[in-house]
Amino acid sequence: NAGVTQTPKFQVLKTGQSMTLQCAQDMNHNSMYWYRQDPGMGLRLIYYSASEGTTDKGEVPNGYNVSRLNKREFSLRLESAAPSQTSVYFCASRGLGGLGYGYTFGSGTRLTVV
């Protein structure tokens, strides 16, 4: 099925450990986004990539890095995990011409940092 695939679905990290969240889309979309969702906070943009080869900071980029590996893949890296990064992470992609209408979200990665 076409869409946005995120791996892993669940992860527990110890404080200070690093990990990379993977995201891939097969819709030939140009733009990709990483959001985090916390209770009562909605979804907040971490980083985005408007097109292959470009990345920009969103609202809450501290503690994260991203890589737009190719048009399909956009990864999010936590270099030194902190308990404040416990959250559900969503990747999304958007094609041309759709404005906000074209967003497709993955099913999320639930990350716990202990």
Next chain:
Amino acid sequence: QQQVKQSPQSLIVQKGGIPIINCAYENTAFDYFPWYQQFPGKGPALLIAIRPDVSEKKEGRFTISFNKSAKQFSLHIMDSQPGDSATYFCAATGGSNYKLTFGKGTLLTVNP
């Protein structure tokens, strides 16, 4: 600075009722206003969206009302069903990168 304010945080209605969720925005550069529906354990999914050049849009039982001068928009769910129980997010976007700014969400419960 929260650019999209959503209320209420939670809402309980009986089957057949008409829940209304309200949002207000601050940034006049926003030019597209989608609503997303999210079920537990799933990612948000687009429900309906509106541009500021129209005051109302209907898709099935879902209606968006838009008031450009007040910078407010709302979601109405007609004849609500238990299957509509979910978290609803309003959002806004504008500019060339189409970054979505979300409200904090409303947890809707529709009792049978």
